[in-house]
Amino acid sequence: RAKLSRYNTVDDAVDLIRRSSNIIILTGAGISTSLGIPDFRSKGTGLYSKLEHLGLSDPQEAFDIDVFKQDPTIFYSVAKDIVPAIDRYTPTHKFIAMLHEHGKLLTNYSQNIDNLEVMAGVPKDKLIQCHGSFGTASCIQCGYRIQGEKIFPDIKAGRIPECPRCVQNLRPAGGPPKRKRSAGADGKKRRRWGASAANSSDEDDDSEYDIPTAGIMKPDIIFFGEPLPDEFSKRLTEHDRDKVDLVIVIGTSLKVTPVSEIVSWLPSHIPQIYVSRQAVNHINFDIDLLGDCDVVITELCRRLGWDLNHEMVDPA
Numbered sequence: 001r002a003k004l005s006r007y008n009t010v011d012d013a014v015d016l017i018r019r020s021s022n023i024i025i026l027t028g029a030g031i032s033t034s035l036g037i038p039d040f041r042s043k044g045t046g047l048y049s050k051l052e053h054l055g056l057s058d059p060q061e062a063f064d065i066d067v068f069k070q071d072p073t074i075f076y077s078v079a080k081d082i083v084p085a086i087d088r089y090t091p092t093h094k095f096i097a098m099l100h101e102h103g104k105l106l107t108n109y110s111q112n113i114d115n116l117e118v119m120a121g122v123p124k125d126k127l128i129q130c131h132g133s134f135g136t137a138s139c140i141q142c143g144y145r146i147q148g149e150k151i152f153p154d155i156k157a158g159r160i161p162e163c164p165r166c167v168q169n170l171r172p173a174g175g176p177p178k179r180k181r182s183a184g185a186d187g188k189k190r191r192r193w194g195a196s197a198a199n200s201s202d203e204d205d206d207s208e209y210d211i212p213t214a215g216i217m218k219p220d221i222i223f224f225g226e227p228l229p230d231e232f233s234k235r236l237t238e239h240d241r242d243k244v245d246l247v248i249v250i251g252t253s254l255k256v257t258p259v260s261e262i263v264s265w266l267p268s269h270i271p272q273i274y275v276s277r278q279a280v281n282h283i284n285f286d287i288d289l290l291g292d293c294d295v296v297i298t299e300l301c302r303r304l305g306w307d308l309n310h311e312m313v314d315p316a
């Protein structure tokens with residue numbers, strides 16, 4: 001439902017891109033689904049639908065920092081399926097990199113944690129990974145930070161990664177036994193992770209996960225209940241707000257604050273284009289270009305005369 005605007009058509013969108021030189025691109029999980037990476041909220045195929053078996057009251061709990069601190073098995077039982085394993089990117093990622101090559105990209109605010117923008121060639125100084133990424137991981141007890149890839153083998157093997165520094169500092173020679181916990185995937189009861197549980201004997205559990213008694217590593221993706229990186233609001237308020245001349249939002253349901261508020265927070269005279277499968281009801285854009293984003297973006301590039309030079313990915 002586009003607002004009453006002097007911009008309406010696909011050609012209007014093309015003209016706007018042609019004459020803009022400071023474009024904000026705001027992206028979400030929809031730009032990676034053609035690679036087989038699930039989004040969050042699409043019914044049936046989205047990650048939150050797939051988490052129904054965990055029996056959570058709200059599937060977002062899998063990414064809630066308080067829940068993680070109480071029971072990291074919930075996140076890690078999900079993480080083994082979302083840890084980045086893909087070395088391809090989509091025409092939409094390529095388009096964002098091309099905007100940069102044409103001197104038109106101001107900033108790409110991405111909510112995605114797959115890091116594919118970087119792979120496509122979006123420079124890091126124009127990319128704000130609003131919800132963090134798997135690129136690094138930190139200990140939730142001591143803050144020790146390591147390269148994210150170092151914990152991928154543990155995640156994929158269904159082990160909870162432990163902090164190498166805490167292990168060194170805290171564990172006596174030989175180390176105490178690890179505590180065992182249910183992954184919860186089978187509907188078994190979960191006990192709280194915390195001081196009160198520390199003395200309980202879990203050895204009888206038919207568990208999938210060993211919980212380290214030393215520090216637990218968590219990928220540096222931003223969980224619900226955690227602040228966004230400082231550069232998010234700094235870049236938006238101090239760098240972008242006075243420069244931006246066009247906003248293009250691609251493949252996000254705009255359900256999660258504060259990223260969803262970027263659009264309404266920018267000056268209202270800045271034209272805004274929305275590219276996604278379905279229109280959103282809570283924000284009015286100047287132009288809605290509805291459909292698979294790779295198809296829409298490829299057509300925009302064709303009309304711009306830009307050689308996207310990227311094979312289409314078959315929709316999963």
Ligand code: OAD
Pocket residue numbers: 027028029030031033034039040041042046060063111112131222223224251252253254255256275276277278291292293294
């Ligand atoms: P959502 O799953 O909420 O929204 C993805 C949107 O993209 C949906 O509206 C889909 O219809 C659309 N879509 C999917 N595939 C598409 C395609 N090929 N072409 C065009 N549109 C497509 O994902 P996000 O909006 O990114 O945060 O979710 C925002 C945040 O919510 C995530 O970063 C994550 C989640 O909770 C945290 O975990 C902190």
